[in-house]
Amino acid sequence: MLSPSKPQVSSGSFIKDWKPIAIIGVLIWSLTTLLQIEPESVVADWQKLAAMSPDELKMEVNKRVEATPGYDKMNEYEKEDLYKRTMDNAQMANNMQIIEKFNGRVLFTTLKLGLDLRGGSQLLLQALPSKLVPEITPQVMNGVETVINNRINSLGVSETIVQRSGKDRLIVEMPGIKDPQQAKDRIGTTALLEFKEMVYDESGAPIIGPNGGPVWKETGLTGAHFKHAQGSPMVSGGLWRVSFEFKPDGAKKFGEMTSRLVGKQIGIFLDGEPTDRGADGRPVSLMEYRGVNVREPILGGTGEITGNFSRDQAIDLAVKLNAGALPVPVKILEERTVGATLGQDSIEKSLIAGGVGIAAVMVFMVLIYGLPGVIANIALILYTITTLAIFKAVPVTLTLAGIAGFILSVGMAVDANILIFERTKEELNNGKGLWMAIENGFGRAFSSIFDSNVNSMIACGVLMLFGTSIVKGFAVTLAIGVAVSMFTAITATRSMLHLIPKSLGMFGHKYDKKGIEIKKPQIFKEEAKKEAL
Amino acid sequence: MKVKIDLVKYRWIWLGVSGVILVPGLIAMIICMTKFSSPLKPGIDFTGGSILQYQFEKPAPLDTVREVLAESGFEGSQVQQAYISGNEVIVMRTKAIDDEIQKRKLDEDLKSKLGEFKVLSVDKVSATVGPELLSSGLLALVITFLMMVGYISYRFQFDYAVCAIFALVHDVVALCGIFAILGLVIGTEVDSLFISAVLTVIGFSVHDTIVVFDRVRENVKYVGSKAVDENGNEYKKNFGHIANDSVNQTLARSIYTSLTVVITLSALYFLGGVTTRDFVLAMLLGIISGTYSSIFNASCLLVMWREWKGTMNQKPKPKAA
Secondary structure: OOOOOOOOOOOOOHHHOOHHHHHHHHHHHHHHHHOEEEEHHHHHHHHHHHOOOHHHHHHHHHHHHHHOOOOOOOOHHHHHHHHHHHHHHHHHHHHOEEEEEEOOEEEEEOOOEOHHHHOEEEEEEEEOOOOOOOOOOHHHHHHHHHHHHHHHHOOOOOOOEEEEEOOOEEEEEEEOOOOHHHHHHHHHOOOOEEEEEEOEOOOOOEOEOOOOOEOEEEEEEEHHHEEEEEEEEOOOOOOEEEEEEEOHHHHHHHHHHHHHOOOOEEEEEEOOEEOOEOOOOOEOOOOOOOOEEOOOOOOOOEEEEEEEEOHHHHHHHHHHHHHOOOOOOEEEEEEEEEOHHHHHHHHHHHHHHHHHHHHHHHHHHHHHHOHHHHHHHHHHHHHHHHHHHHHHHOOOOEOHHHHHHHHHHHHHHHHHHHHHHHHHHHHHHOOOOHHHHHHHHHHHHHHHHHHHHHHHHHHHHHHHHHOOHHHHHHHHHHHHHHHHHHHHHHHHHHHHHHHOOHHHOEOOEEEOOOOOEEOOHHHHHHHHHHHHO | OOOOOOOOOOHHHHHHHHHHHHHHHHHHHHHHHHHHOOOOOEOHHHHOEEEEEEEEOOOOOHHHHHHHHHHOOOOOOEEEEEEEOOEEEEEEEEOOOOOHHHHHHHHHHHHHHHOOEEEEEEEEEOOOHHHHHHHHHHHHHHHHHHHHHHHHHHHOOHHHHHHHHHHHHHHHHHHHHHHHHHHHHOOOOEOHHHHHHHHHHHHHHHHHHHHHHHHHHHHHHHOOOEEEOOOOOEEEOOHHHHHHHHHHHHHHHHHHHHHHHHHHHHHHHHHOOHHHHHHHHHHHHHHHHHHHHHHHHHHHHHHHHHHHHOOOOOOOOOOOO
């Protein structure tokens, strides 16, 4: 580490120094990481792939992979790799920021944008303990995660993420989802399908419970015994049904149950409510529900649920049955949905605001400091490119709060330059030579840059540990920004200040051809006064 | 910078200016406490609730929207008009919609009464999340404070750390006070982004104060050295003079730096998205306050502390980075 109290004064040329090499290295890495150039036709093709539904995409990618020359000679690993690469390209178009088009080529970058900028839905789900599962253990959460994953995949939305958060919570992210309501309907229900039998008294009449409807008894047979379920249209009336096939043990149980209950009623319940739908599309009330009559034992292991379903209801139920029931009920604790329009509006405005803000700061720096201000601006450009490249490489998901953090870190990066310049100016005013003034100015500024940035890092660290996801996004961009600003201040600003030819001078101090400072007139006057005394 | 500030002589003026800003804010926070039982008007992130922003194709009368909401079981919901990119947007604030079927029915009713609409955003937070957010935010705050005191005590001295913390408490109170006033006057609510704004302001405030203290630390070796005032009288420099010199030496930097941050934040405020406007405003206010407190309050307090302790000649231990 550099010692702030003892500025290094090297007599050797700065070219031998590591800093310019580091700057060029970082710049090359940043540009190659950040920017990509592809022919327009290739990009258009990716965009076409990205617009497809996941199923279409899979088929199309498979077709292309198989059509690749030399496909027959590839081993499994190479095939998979090729498939993944093609898939990645298609996904990339979903998240692509085109910078410039020229000569039939497209210059673009692929920063990862958050849901608030891209549009999409984020749900925070909480698993609730139930009578059967009184405690949410990691195993239970694994079950919940799997089922939620299955259900979301069935929605046909690409790039969905299901993430554990804490002991009993899941974060579900669905970028670009068109119908969040459908997603919530599908995710939020437990989808526990139960077969129950009606309870009869000795005379064979159904017992009427306190709610005015028949009393139902559990049979232990649930949707978990299904191998497969499928929605299909009924022959007439435009209604749909859900046909199902039991797994072997379920088929056995179902056979035994139906043999025992011939002539009696069994009920099918989804999450405690009858599967039968009334005219309003809602489940019929428990009071009215009578279930279905078992006419003969069903031994084939297949059956169907006919409950006045509409097409959507039947397909939805089939999907849920196939995805499996949730081991415990879940509750949607938090929902954040941003429409694509608002996201587009936010990103455009943030980009304009960021651009205008940075440009205004650059003008300010040149007005205040002149030539060194230009150097600060070059350092600022290097800073911006490097920070964005790190965002892309990590990758950091950029949210609105993240962009705010980045813009704030720009302020801190500029601060480092201002500190160095002010100190250098003071050193020059104290009569130091140009080289010494820069080195001393830098050395003295460094301790405050270092201490203040360490403090910012402490704040960022705490935010990352304890913050919510929005706050975390902000802290990550700020922390990366602060770290990079230290680097650019140490390397770029310092080295480039030395590059300013002595003949141009700095901070109002001018030098003649021999490198001797030309004193300002008022200083002459003061000195003349002193001499006269 | 030709301006010279006499920090020590006019200390009560500098502290008084802070008082003028802090006292109304504190009063507003007390009023908020009685009104919302929280020092700031809490948004749905803390209380639980839903905010729906819909853009209707045809102009939607607010009263009709209210009626539809009441019919769907959301009586007492707030309905407002807002403009996003020049388009009229209906903002509905309701209690947390826990029942998805109810929400679906509301959407259908709105569609049948008012025509097609585009969903701009839906935010729903259940009441259980709010207290957790607040407690984790406060925990983050306390830990940040402690770590900063630790770091500044290590790099500087304990009294520097305490004064830096005072300056930042000043900024946090100023910021919260102004938002409490805004909450009472125009109904500005604070959300989870506000917590990150407060934490940023803390970071920036200490950042600023450290730059000034760094100069004090550097100059403190001149305590006891001889100097000549403008009337030609010789005097021995005490800690107050040193603090004065240090603040004046860093004045240009303090002002330039805040100006650059104020420039970028203003650009974000006036040109950026609606969603982050309050967040940016909070940072803007906090940073202006942070600059003021680092120039006028932190060193002032440090001088008063040292005078009170009578240990003005005590030098900070030398530190190596």
